[in-house]
Amino acid sequence: MPRTVAEIDRIVRTITRANRQRSPTAVGAVAQDSRDPFQILISCLISLRTKDEVTGEASARLFHLARTPRTVADLPAATIASAIYPAGFYRTKARTIKEVSRTILERHDGKVPDEMDALLAFKGIGRKTANLVLTIGFGMPGICVDTHVHRISNRLGIVKTKTPEQTEFALRKVLPRRHWIPYNDLLVTFGQHVCKPISPLCGGCPVSALCMRIGVGKHR
Numbered sequence: 001m002p003r004t005v006a007e008i009d010r011i012v013r014t015i016t017r018a019n020r021q022r023s024p025t026a027v028g029a030v031a032q033d034s035r036d037p038f039q040i041l042i043s044c045l046i047s048l049r050t051k052d053e054v055t056g057e058a059s060a061r062l063f064h065l066a067r068t069p070r071t072v073a074d075l076p077a078a079t080i081a082s083a084i085y086p087a088g089f090y091r092t093k094a095r096t097i098k099e100v101s102r103t104i105l106e107r108h109d110g111k112v113p114d115e116m117d118a119l120l121a122f123k124g125i126g127r128k129t130a131n132l133v134l135t136i137g138f139g140m141p142g143i144c145v146d147t148h149v150h151r152i153s154n155r156l157g158i159v160k161t162k163t164p165e166q167t168e169f170a171l172r173k174v175l176p177r178r179h180w181i182p183y184n185d186l187l188v189t190f191g192q193h194v195c196k197p198i199s200p201l202c203g204g205c206p207v208s209a210l211c212m213r214i215g216v217g218k219h220r
Contacts, residue, residue, distance in 0.1 A: 003158050005176060011156060011207050012179045015190050018206040025188050026055035027132060037112040037137030038069055038104070044129040045097055049088040052192070058084040062097075069110050073101035096124040114138045127165060135181045143171050144184035148191030155195065157212035 003011075027043045042062065047055040062083040066072045072080070081094035100122050104112060112133065113119055119130035131144035143149075145168040153159045159170040175183065187195075194201050202208055202219040213219070 003156070003174065005174070007210065008158055008174060009176055009179075011158070011210050012176075012183070012186070014207050014210070015186055016182075018194075019186060019189050022189050022193060025185050026052040026059065027136070027185075035137065036067070037114070037133055039063060039067060040137040041100070041112055041125075041129065041133045042072070042097055044132050045093055045100070045124060046084050046087050048093070048129075054087055058087045058090075069101045069104040069112075073098060073105055093124075099123055100125070112137065114140065127168065131168070132184065135184075139181070141177060141180055143168050143175065143180045145171070146184065146188065147197075148188045148195075149184055151197060152187050152191055152195045155200075155211060155214050155216060156207070157214055160214075 025047075027040060027047055039059075043055065043059040046058050046062075050058070062072070062080065065079070065083055066075055075098065077091075077094045077098050080097055081091045084090050084093060084097075087093060103122060104110060108118070114134065116127075116130055116134065119125050119133060120127070128144055128146050131142045134140045135142045135144060145153075145164040147164065149171075150161070150164040150167045153167055153171060154161060158174060159167055161167045161170050171183070172180075179186075191197075194205050199218050199220055200216060202211070202213065202216070205211065
C-alpha cells in the first residue's frame with residue numbers, strides 16, 4: 001500500500017529532528033560556508049566514492065589554493081591531485097576538476113550553468129552532482145538521489161524502484177516539495193549513522209515504527 005503524503009511528511013520531520021545533533025555532509029558543510037555553485041560542484045566531484053571526512057578536508061585544502069574556475073584551471077593537475085589526496089581516484093578527479101574548470105571558462109563565461117542539460121554535458125558530472133549544484137548552489141527545486149537516498153526511500157516504502165534515477169522521478173511525485181532540497185543531506189546523514197547499508201540500527205531508529213523494512217535482512 002503506497003505511503004500517504006502525511007506519513008511521508010511525518011517520516012521526514014522525524015529524521016530531521018534526529019539529525020539535529022549530527023554534522024551535515026561534507027558538501028552540505030561547504031554549502032553552509034559558501035553558496036558558491038563552483039565550490040559546491042568541485043566538492044561534489046571530490047566526494048564521489050570518498051568518505052565525508054576526507055571530502056571535507058580535501059575540499060578545504062584545494063580551496064585554500066584556489067577557489068574560482070580561473071584559479072583552479074591554472075593549477076597543474078598534479079597540484080590538484082596532491083591537494084585532494086587521499087580522495088578516491090584522486091589523480092583522475094584532479095584531471096576532471098581541471099577540465100571542468102576550463103570548460104566553465106571557455107563555454108560558460110566563467111560561471112557554472114544553472115541548467116540540468118548543460119551540467120550533464122560536462123565530463124564526470126551525472127544527475128546526482130548536477131542536482132546538488134542546482135538545489136544547493138542555486139536554490140532551485142530538485143531532488144538529489146545517491147545510494148543512501150535510493151536505499152532508504154525504498155526501505156521505508158516511500159518508493160518502489162530499482163535505480164537511483166527511477167527513485168528521483170518517483171520521489172518528485174510523492175515527496176512534498178518543501179522537502180526536496182534538504183532530502184539528500186538528510187538521508188545521507190541518516191544512512192551513515194542509523195539506516196546503514198548492512199545491518200541497519202533498527203533498534204534505535206527514530207522512524208522504526210513507521211518503517212516497512214523492505215529488503216532488510218539482518219539488523220540491530
